[in-house]
Amino acid sequence: MSWQITKEDLPDLARGATLLGTGGGGDPYIGMMLVQRVLGEGSITILDPDEIADDLFVVPTAQMGAPTVMIEKIPAGTEPTLSLRILEEHLGRTADATMPIECGGINSMIPLIVAAESGLPVVDADGMGRAFPELSMETFAVYGVHGSPLALAGERGERVIIDTGDDDRQMEWLARAVTIRLGGVGHIAEYAMSGADVKRTAVPRTLSMALALGRAIRLAREEKRSPFDAIRDTLATTLYQHVRTLFEGKVTDVDRRTTEGFAKGVARIAPADGGGGELEIRFQNENLIALRNGRMVAIVPDLICVVDSESAEPITTEGLRYGQRVRVLGISTPAMMRTPAALAAFGPDAFGLAERFSPVESLAGEERQPAPASTLVH
Amino acid sequence: MSWQITKEDLPDLARGATLLGTGGGGDPYIGMMLVQRVLGEGSITILDPDEIADDLFVVPTAQMGAPTVMIEKIPAGTEPTLSLRILEEHLGRTADATMPIECGGINSMIPLIVAAESGLPVVDADGMGRAFPELSMETFAVYGVHGSPLALAGERGERVIIDTGDDDRQMEWLARAVTIRLGGVGHIAEYAMSGADVKRTAVPRTLSMALALGRAIRLAREEKRSPFDAIRDTLATTLYQHVRTLFEGKVTDVDRRTTEGFAKGVARIAPADGGGGELEIRFQNENLIALRNGRMVAIVPDLICVVDSESAEPITTEGLRYGQRVRVLGISTPAMMRTPAALAAFGPDAFGLAERFSPVESLAGEERQPAPASTLVH
Known part of the structure; x- marks a missing residue:
């Protein structure tokens, strides 16, 4: 319709x-x-x-x-x-x-x-x-x-x-x-x-999905519900089925340089309570790969999204600042974006990454599984 | 026809x-x-x-x-x-x-x-x-x-x-x-x-002029006549009326670098007999300005042509070599290439030269006027 x-x-x-x-x-x-x-x-x-x-x-x-x-x-x-x-x-x-x-x-x-x-x-x-x-x-x-x-x-x-x-x-x-x-x-x-x-x-239906995501985040805030639950519930009705919290903490380092027309660099996030562990995100304009304590937990073309840890407001690479409290979400892409032909066009190799694609829902485990207190703060 | x-x-x-x-x-x-x-x-x-x-x-x-x-x-x-x-x-x-x-x-x-x-x-x-x-x-x-x-x-x-x-x-x-x-x-x-x-x-009629020039040079060589006279006689029937010998001697220095997609540089020519005096040619792909003993004798859009001093074979900037015996000709361009609008498009200023355009026939004097023996060898 x-x-x-x-x-x-x-x-x-x-x-x-x-x-x-x-x-x-x-x-x-x-x-x-x-x-x-x-x-x-x-x-x-x-x-x-x-x-x-x-x-x-x-x-x-x-x-x-x-x-x-x-x-x-x-x-x-x-x-x-x-x-x-x-x-x-x-x-x-x-x-x-x-x-x-x-x-x-x-x-x-x-x-x-x-x-x-x-x-x-x-x-x-x-x-x-x-x-x-x-x-x-x-x-x-x-x-x-x-x-x-x-x-x-x-x-x-x-x-x-x-x-x-x-x-x-x-x-x-x-x-x-x-x-x-x-x-x-x-x-x-x-x-x-x-x-x-x-x-x-x-x-x-990605335009309606973008609108639905933005609306769900806003309504959850207005109604004092969890915007993260709202994101999960919204995506559940789309081709983007799996959402994982890859990390939660504060931004400790952003190394960004503009080269060959791209903003390339690395962002690091550590637990806000000063505990151990770290998430590293490498980006080229878009976030390409997330490594938790050195282990890959999400990779392009799956989505790696940095959002405010309270409001779930999305934060661009340009907007990343030291000390920001953020949550990093991994979201699965539709099957048509994960075929060998699709991965050849916009998978890890297309960005010069040595890692092979693996679905975020396999890499990051079940969302409800117990996470270390230092890395998942609710 | x-x-x-x-x-x-x-x-x-x-x-x-x-x-x-x-x-x-x-x-x-x-x-x-x-x-x-x-x-x-x-x-x-x-x-x-x-x-x-x-x-x-x-x-x-x-x-x-x-x-x-x-x-x-x-x-x-x-x-x-x-x-x-x-x-x-x-x-x-x-x-x-x-x-x-x-x-x-x-x-x-x-x-x-x-x-x-x-x-x-x-x-x-x-x-x-x-x-x-x-x-x-x-x-x-x-x-x-x-x-x-x-x-x-x-x-x-x-x-x-x-x-x-x-x-x-x-x-x-x-x-x-x-x-x-x-x-x-x-x-x-x-x-x-x-x-x-x-x-x-x-x-x-510039295509026929190019053909006529090339043919005249060849025929003069074959018939043991002066190819320089042949060039002059050929141009006399065209809109390129004036030919001047700007200098004759040997190439003593070529400073050429490729920058921003152009071959830019300077060539220097000194009398072959070791006498005093020098011609300096500055080029940007094409020869732009010729200075004889520091005084301008030809400038773009007039033609500055380096040719072999015996055969009158034209030599490109790429082909310039130390020790080559060369004659440098200045040739006037048609009136339609010397109007203020034309000079704005391809005159000295368009190449970043500070000098103002002046016709080669004024700058270089009469072709038949006595020239220093060291600079005009026939």
Whole structure:
């Protein structure tokens, strides 16, 4: 069933999208403000992916670039839709709907800007099921829909079209170069596909999941319930079945450097009571691997989410500060994101990690099993 | 009147194009071999720019990238024509002819490859009247025809379209980034224009001039006449009226470094007899300024050409070697390349030079005036 998003939903969506950003993905609150400005009192139609026509023509839209630059370069509001128009003109076909390419971070919001401007509906699905740093890391590509041709719009009305056939990494490589020379941010339309393609290749209902997560956290706080129970209960009805508390404590160290356009580094969390044990998180924009006392407890593409230990407010890599009291959650990704082909596109090896993928529900044990007092404080 | 180019003309054209490359422009002998391969025993029709129809649709073609990389990455032969096809598809219009964007260096040859492959004629004109390092340094742009949309083809069939409206420097900036990531060389079609535009904005008959220069030098050698007289006599019938011998001697120093994708540096030439005096040439791919005993005697966009002191064979910046006996020629550019608008696009300031443009015929004095024995050896 299709449903409507209004401006009242946006703060909840931003909160959920930050959680699914797993530390990266760009700031959805910036995107939220842009949607609010364009949407006003209106609403956006969201289409359930199971119910769309097989011949629906879907053109996903997104922003690419360094998250830090996005904050400084808020788009005028025309570039997101311009990228869609460039691709429509190039293909000689008008889009019936847009869709996110990733559900975590700012790209949860960009398609809503396009929808609010153009009147198009948005398909409730995406190609990352979280946030990833590169345009080629898409379930779309894994299951046979390629990104080319990609249309890119710059803030001074620059129009670029890149077509690398079925080589999505080359597409990413060239589009990244253009984006850097455009000042760090470009708006893109890519992975144009049919409704049938969406059903076969997209991670379904991730926009509604982000909204539901953000709303559940807020309502639990308002009603003095545990926001962590709310996260668990919300995910229980989705393809993201398993939630594990990987660690709880305070941030003791954040070593972050920006290199080759990525924020790379390590964060360390120790028990707040000064007891022994440690969680180490290595990140490249997004959190990639969590090691508890040296033993791996979660690894990409599963989600490693750092949240405030009281409010469950998600914290990005940029927002990590010494002394913060945090809980680190491990969340399982859907089966379609764990196949050998999927892992080749966005598993550990794609990020240069030597570790092999293993599901968080195997690595981190049962959530209810007794944990050392020093590492699990309720 | 239209005329034909055959494979027998190509070595002469390559020689003339090297001279007009003023030290840079890429190696036309590489391009020549590619033309020979595609052309075989056939011929290419060359159109006089004064005689083309005003509504002729002309799509210039060229190669962009670092000359040193071009030698290592000889195109398969399909990319030059692919760039034309990409632009045709994008514009929804079929080209009637192609044309060089620069008449010096390898880009004298690229349109001939396209012509030999496609059967299109080539317009005898270009947009630089020599070689320049950037796509925005075009008389086309100076007189109101802009480069966008630009189509770029990569060696693995990558297709890129860049449209920056009337901002040709931004077009160059983005296309350069893509070219670098394609491995250093891209094939481009840009500055699509009408026959009327060609008449208004192009430097006319530069392809035939390059051919005539190369042929005149060769014939003079064969007939034991002075190749320098041959150069002077050939240019006397063109828009390049003035030739001056700026210096003659041996190369004593070449300081060349590759930085930001350019070969930048200084060459010094001293009298071969050990006498006093010196010519200093500063270059950025192409020779930009010549100082004789510290006093400027020629400056961009006028041509500064280093040639062998006996055979008049042109020598590129890459080919400069210690001890070479050389003559340095200054050649005046056409009036349309010396207007304030033209100088803003490709005059001294465009290369970061503090000196102001002054015509070589004023700076270097009369060719027949007595010169110090140590600097002019006949």
